Amino acid sequence: MEKYIKQLSVFVENKDGRLAAITAALADNKINISALSIADTTDFGILRLIADKPEEAVNVLRSIGVTAKITKVLAVAMNDEPGGLSDIIKAISEAGLTIEYMYAFVGKIKGRAVLVIRVNDPEKVLGILEKSGITVLSDSEVCDL
Amino acid sequence: MSIYNKEIECMDREALRLLQSERLRAQVNRMYRNVPLFKQRMDEKGLKPEDIKGVEDLYKLPFSYKNDLRDNYPYGLFAVPMKDIVRVHASSGTTGKQIVVGYTKNDLEMWADCVSRILTAAGADENAFIQVSYGYGLFTGGLGAHGGAEKIGATVIPTSAGNTQRQIQTMIDFGTTLLCCTPSYALYLGEAIEEAGLTDKLSLKAGIFGAEPWTEDMRHEIENKLHIKAYDIYGLSEIMGPGVSYECEYQCGMHVCEDMFIPEIINPDTCEVLPYGEKGELVFTTLTKEGFPLIRYRTRDICSLNAEPCKCGRTHIRMEKPAGRSDDMLIIRGVNVFPSQIEEVLLKINDGSTTPNYQIIVDRVNNTDTFDLQVEMSEELLADDVRSIENIEKRITEQLRSALGIGVKVHLVNPKSIDRSEGKAKRVIDKRKLK
Numbered sequence: 001m002e003k004y005i006k007q008l009s010v011f012v013e014n015k016d017g018r019l020a021a022i023t024a025a026l027a028d029n030k031i032n033i034s035a036l037s038i039a040d041t042t043d044f045g046i047l048r049l050i051a052d053k054p055e056e057a058v059n060v061l062r063s064i065g066v067t068a069k070i071t072k073v074l075a076v077a078m079n080d081e082p083g084g085l086s087d088i089i090k091a092i093s094e095a096g097l098t099i100e101y102m103y104a105f106v107g108k109i110k111g112r113a114v115l116v117i118r119v120n121d122p123e124k125v126l127g128i129l130e131k132s133g134i135t136v137l138s139d140s141e142v143c144d145l
Numbered sequence: 146m147s148i149y150n151k152e153i154e155c156m157d158r159e160a161l162r163l164l165q166s167e168r169l170r171a172q173v174n175r176m177y178r179n180v181p182l183f184k185q186r187m188d189e190k191g192l193k194p195e196d197i198k199g200v201e202d203l204y205k206l207p208f209s210y211k212n213d214l215r216d217n218y219p220y221g222l223f224a225v226p227m228k229d230i231v232r233v234h235a236s237s238g239t240t241g242k243q244i245v246v247g248y249t250k251n252d253l254e255m256w257a258d259c260v261s262r263i264l265t266a267a268g269a270d271e272n273a274f275i276q277v278s279y280g281y282g283l284f285t286g287g288l289g290a291h292g293g294a295e296k297i298g299a300t301v302i303p304t305s306a307g308n309t310q311r312q313i314q315t316m317i318d319f320g321t322t323l324l325c326c327t328p329s330y331a332l333y334l335g336e337a338i339e340e341a342g343l344t345d346k347l348s349l350k351a352g353i354f355g356a357e358p359w360t361e362d363m364r365h366e367i368e369n370k371l372h373i374k375a376y377d378i379y380g381l382s383e384i385m386g387p388g389v390s391y392e393c394e395y396q397c398g399m400h401v402c403e404d405m406f407i408p409e410i411i412n413p414d415t416c417e418v419l420p421y422g423e424k425g426e427l428v429f430t431t432l433t434k435e436g437f438p439l440i441r442y443r444t445r446d447i448c449s450l451n452a453e454p455c456k457c458g459r460t461h462i463r464m465e466k467p468a469g470r471s472d473d474m475l476i477i478r479g480v481n482v483f484p485s486q487i488e489e490v491l492l493k494i495n496d497g498s499t500t501p502n503y504q505i506i507v508d509r510v511n512n513t514d515t516f517d518l519q520v521e522m523s524e525e526l527l528a529d530d531v532r533s534i535e536n537i538e539k540r541i542t543e544q545l546r547s548a549l550g551i552g553v554k555v556h557l558v559n560p561k562s563i564d565r566s567e568g569k570a571k572r573v574i575d576k577r578k579l580k
Contacts, residue, residue, distance in 0.1 A: 009527070011527055013558050043557065046529070046534070071529045100530060
């Protein structure tokens with residue numbers, strides 16, 4: 001099932017300079033970010049990135065003492081108009097399935113907006129989306145940005 | 146100032162030595178018959194009870210250690226049948242298991258006798274109102290102080306620890322004249338009372354403070370804040386509880402209840418007995434405990450002994466305030482904590498494969514000990530969502546509270562945040578100035 005894309009989940013300690021160190025390290029190693037989101041609590045944050053070289057990114061971060069890992073998420077294409085997002089969420093919700101978190105790509109892919117979602121039952125969600133005629137992008141399709 | 150038991154506390158030293166020798170002989174005999182570990186250690190040294198004629202032969206006897214209590218958990222070192230043990234107490238061990246101590250009826254009587262000496266030395270008698278703010282329970286502090294206070298006929302106010310507002314209200318309304326608690330709690334109470342402008346409403350005259358190390362500066366602060374004279378006491382559960390030694394009004398060292406305990410100072414590495422005046426590890430031999438006697442128990446506390454006569458008239462030897470330990474045990478908010486206990490919990494969180502890198506940071510803020518644990522966020526522990534990581538933090542906190550008996554603030558940090566030194570990792574950073 002190759003309809004997943006790789007996302008980096010990075011543990012960010014809630015300390016001055018941590019975020020700057022992470023983005024600087026990625027920049028220095030010419031790693032490009034196409035989508036991101038950050039979940040924060042009082043003590044720490046989880047930075048989620050879609051990068052063009054995810055495995056390399058993990059190593060780069062490890063070398064500066066930052067813990068990161070690769071998580072599989074879904075990249076769902078939608079029309080850049082009102083209702084685009086709602087159709088996707090409706091399809092998943094009506095099937096009784098859960099979305100853990102989501103965020104969107106900064107730019108468009110082949111003219112369409114792209115949503116990144118993490119679900120707790122990817123197989124079922126893929127089935128529902130395909131049935132509803134919603135396009136899910138693969139790794140290679142996303143890299144053509 | 147009064148002396149509770151002049152006959153004993155001011156006993157001529159030769160007579161005291163004879164008493165100790167007699168008691169030591171009897172105890173060695175009894176332990177050889179009833180405590181398998183002791184018999185084994187004696188046999189290993191080729192020693193028989195008859196070889197011990199008195200205190201002069203003490204140096205021949207084998208040592209005992211905290212790990213003996215762990216290895217013989219819970220009752221393996223008791224010298225009487227369990228039907229004669231009327232109480233047990235417990236304290237932190239180096240691993241998850243507590244160390245357990247036991248008392249016969251007579252042992253409790255003698256414990257109360259020792260504590261009575263302390264309270265009397267601090268000026269208390271049947272007219273005193275003694276508030277015991279040490280924790281009551283398996284900890285020896287609360288019930289230990291209580292036993293002595295009741296014995297001298299004082300009015301005992303058993304508040305136990307915690308609930309500061311209630312403690313202060315009680316102290317004022319019930320007319321407390323003597324306070325028993327940890328020195329840091331006394332400071333905490335003192336500040337709270339001062340802030341509320343209630344210092345003049347107190348009837349306090351004195352306080353007996355122990356269970357953790359404290360400095361002369363802290364003593365002065367307590368005395369200034371609470372307008373009392375602050376006395377130091379020393380004890381440990383394995384030997385009895387509070388009351389092993391205590392300060393008289395001259396406050397120049399603590400008199401050991403030498404009719405009940407023989408102190409020695411040894412070099413912790415060579416085990417050679419050191420002369421009076423030299424600093425080393427404090428070792429105790431109990432003389433009157435029936436339930437759980439101990440010979441040459443290594444306390445891991447570092448101090449020296451002073452055999453000079455004291456102005457108060459008591460002839461029992463004085464020990465200086467312990468100035469550190471020869472092991473890695475910490476005392477946080479009056480509770481004994483071993484880094485190995487923390488390691489045990491962390492190993493379990495990681496499913497037993499490896500212990501995540503960690504560091505303990507202890508400090509004192511507003512007179513209360515703070516206890517922070519930094520744990521490395523390793524790839525094994527990293528989860529993709531906030532809830533899972535928060536659950537890890539929560540689990541570590543709860544399991545530590547359960548294992549240690551006190552709260553720890555857990556911080557998950559990046560791998561490089563914790564210093565990785567060559568060789569032994571620096572596991573503990575103690576920022577408190579306790580010397």
